[in-house]
Amino acid sequence: MKPQLLLLGGGHAHVQVLAELARQPIPGWQVRLITPYRRQIYSGMLPGWIAGHYRLDDCAIDLEALAKQAGVELLQTACTGLDADAKRLQCANGELGCFDRLSIDTGPVAALHSLPGAAEHGLPIRPIEGFVAAWPTLAARIAAARERFELALIGAGAAGVELAFAFQQRARLEGWPQLRVSLIGSSALPLDGLPAHARRSALMLMQQRGIRYLGTSRVARIDAQHVELQSGEQLDAQATLLLTGAAAPAWPRLSGLSTDEHGFIRVGPDLRSLSHPAISAAGDVAAYASPRPKSGVYAVRAGPVLAANLRALCEGRAPSDWTPQRRALYLISTGDRHAIASWGPVAVRGAWVWRWKNSIDHSFIQRYRPGAGLSQRMPSQ
Numbered sequence: 439m440k441p442q443l444l445l446l447g448g449g450h451a452h453v454q455v456l457a458e459l460a461r462q463p464i465p466g467w468q469v470r471l472i473t474p475y476r477r478q479i480y481s482g483m484l485p486g487w488i489a490g491h492y493r494l495d496d497c498a499i500d501l502e503a504l505a506k507q508a509g510v511e512l513l514q515t516a517c518t519g520l521d522a523d524a525k526r527l528q529c530a531n532g533e534l535g536c537f538d539r540l541s542i543d544t545g546p547v548a549a550l551h552s553l554p555g556a557a558e559h560g561l562p563i564r565p566i567e568g569f570v571a572a573w574p575t576l577a578a579r580i581a582a583a584r585e586r587f588e589l590a591l592i593g594a595g596a597a598g599v600e601l602a603f604a605f606q607q608r609a610r611l612e613g614w615p616q617l618r619v620s621l622i623g624s625s626a627l628p629l630d631g632l633p634a635h636a637r638r639s640a641l642m643l644m645q646q647r648g649i650r651y652l653g654t655s656r657v658a659r660i661d662a663q664h665v666e667l668q669s670g671e672q673l674d675a676q677a678t679l680l681l682t683g684a685a686a687p688a689w690p691r692l693s694g695l696s697t698d699e700h701g702f703i704r705v706g707p708d709l710r711s712l713s714h715p716a717i718s719a720a721g722d723v724a725a726y727a728s729p730r731p732k733s734g735v736y737a738v739r740a741g742p743v744l745a746a747n748l749r750a751l752c753e754g755r756a757p758s759d760w761t762p763q764r765r766a767l768y769l770i771s772t773g774d775r776h777a778i779a780s781w782g783p784v785a786v787r788g789a790w791v792w793r794w795k796n797s798i799d800h801s802f803i804q805r806y807r808p809g810a811g812l813s814q815r816m817p818s819q
């Protein structure tokens with residue numbers, strides 16, 4: 439039997455591994471992909487789908503077609519447990535998967551347990567397929583509302599800000615004057631970590647568009663109709679969307695793998711686990727040797743390194759080291775086919791920024807279309 443390379447998750451780094459395998463298989467190895475969904479919705483374009491700029495298909499990478507092109511068998515299930523010493527996976531469909539080499543790019547999970555009421559009453563953005571499936575019902579509730587419909591978004595990072603603008607744009611498109619969007623962050627300005635003028639510009643735009651921003655008090659709990667802040671203030675919220683950053687799934691911590699204090703898999707500069715060198719990890723699930731924010735930018739940048747290192751390791755060669763770039767370009771859409779670009783201390787805004795983002799996002803997705811040339815080009819995240 440051939441040695442087994444298992445790819446766990448079809449995230450931003452693994453689609454590049456699959457593309458690389460489509461160009462050139464690894465001789466003598468059987469490669470399999472475990473993924474709960476047969477497509478990967480590209481998160482950078484999700485706000486554009488809500489805003490009505492894209493069809494869902496425009497934002498989706500067909501993992502099944504990509505795996506087929508790469509000669510990789512796709513198993514549609516999720517990993518629920520890992521025994522890193524025994525090199526064995528437990529899957530949601532009850533199957534056990536054995537491997538000689540494992541690569542993990544399963545992304546983050548929603549942080550539901552840190553906020554009382556979130557698991558029962560919140561709509562998490564992850565898994566993205568869960569949010570996509572829930573959207574028609576939410577849209578129908580908004581459309582049917584005779585009085586004001588308060589939609590609260592908790593988490594004012596890039597995803598929260600883009601989605602707040604996107605919902606507001608959708609309300610304009612659909613004629614939903616009853617929808618009020620509130621974005622709740624944990625500091626006076628949204629987009630923590632970006633330059634102050636980009637943050638102020640985002641806040642000003644929100645105010646102009648009638649999006650309410652609350653950043654002075656953290657959320658204490660939510661229920662079916664309200665969001666309660668730690669200050670004691672209570673906001674009406676007929677629906678609450680959770681965008682509160684990236685949490686680690688539970689299974690890596692229980693697997694025997696070395697993980698950081700948050701449960702993310704600690705890897706060295708060559709993306710191999712610090713404790714189990716037969717296991718690699720990349721993307722948000724990994725805690726890199728040079729710590730970086732959880733962001734699509736670094737998941738994408740890790741892709742080519744991961745692909746080259748998996749090949750090298752399978753072929754018995756030494757892997758290469760990688761230091762993630764210090765700065766990342768953030769392109770944040772503001773709903774109206776405009777966007778804010780932020781790079782280090784520099785931030786600019788305009789329709790041309792959105793066209794730029796749109797063009798690089800499209801070319802990223804296009805790379806993975808069946809029959810595409812699979813050329814290298816970095817997306818906006």
Ligand SMILES: Cc1cc2nc3c(=O)[nH]c(=O)nc-3n(C[C@H](O)[C@H](O)[C@H](O)COP(=O)(O)OP(=O)(O)OC[C@H]3O[C@@H](n4cnc5c(N)ncnc54)[C@H](O)[C@@H]3O)c2cc1C
Pocket residue numbers: 446447448449450451452472473474475477478481482484485515516517518543544545546563565596597600601720721722723732733734735736737768769770818819
């Ligand atoms: C709306 C939105 C907008 C965003 N905008 C930006 C942006 O502009 N710039 C930016 O840098 N970042 C952005 N982000 C963050 C970005 O999406 C993440 O940082 C990025 O998705 C991380 O990539 P990843 O490859 O680690 O994981 P993911 O893209 O989440 O991919 C993980 C894959 O693994 C699969 N999977 C999950 N669990 C399992 C399991 N147990 N077993 C098997 N497979 C599993 C999932 O189905 C998925 O296919 C945004 C996020 C959202 C939600």
